[in-house]
Amino acid sequence: GAVVSQHPSRVICKSGTSVKIECRSLDFQATTMFWYRQFPKKSLMLMATSNEGSKATYEQGVEKDKFLINHASLTLSTLTVTSAHPEDSSFYICSARDLTGVGHNEQFFGPGTRLTVL
Amino acid sequence: AQSVTQPDIHITVSEGASLELRCNYSYGATPYLFWYVQSPGQGLQLLLKYFSGDTLVQGIKGFEAEFKRSQSSFNLRKPSVHWSDAAEYFCAVGGAGTYKYIFGTGTRLKVLA
Helix, strand or coil: CCCEEEECCEEEECCCCCEEEEEEECCCCCCEEEEEEECCCCCEEEEEEEECCCCCEECCCCCCCCEEEEEEECCEEEEEECCCCHHHCEEEEEEEECCCCCCCCCEEECCCEEEEEC | CCEEECCCCEEEEECCCCEEECCEEECCCCEEEEEEEECCCCCCEEEEEECCCCCEEECHHHCEEEEEHHHCEEEEEECCCCHHHCEEEEEEEEECCEEEEEECCCEEEEEEC
């Protein structure tokens, strides 16, 4: 149980284009999902907290117009990197919090999406 | 301020040797503590977690960790390391009343044959 998927696993795009990454909780409902960014050989940096049916909460320093987050259902959140540039190249990981479980606010992580902007 | 410190950026051990990865945290409330492992290009895999109760926690792949409140530590141990354990290890803290995790900077483990 508690499986989170991400799609795509890898994406390469041209500078100036937009890229959408999906995060799905496959076997549970998640009112809250999180988006992290990980630079090579670095730790995870929380970008934003995504709540179903409401606006995402962005961490300080994260451009909300650059990284658009939508959490339209209890099982799906999307991250759109708009007008991507090479500096946006990174590993993006999502996680989801189980609505009904007793996981003590435990987050379940997706496998990550490698974004490369040329 | 809330933080997680993993003092060792790199650790190298021989296969079959014991392992201890250090994790210290600063957290204002009751902490929930986690250890994750990440292989290159992969996502995070949960090794073990501590919420309450027995302070010695058993996890997958033969790992264990001990919560020491007085030392604000949650060190990860394994009695005999296998070559497949080579990876990056992250300690994280969360807690009641907040959904956010704070991650440590990670420890990269290298295993010598």
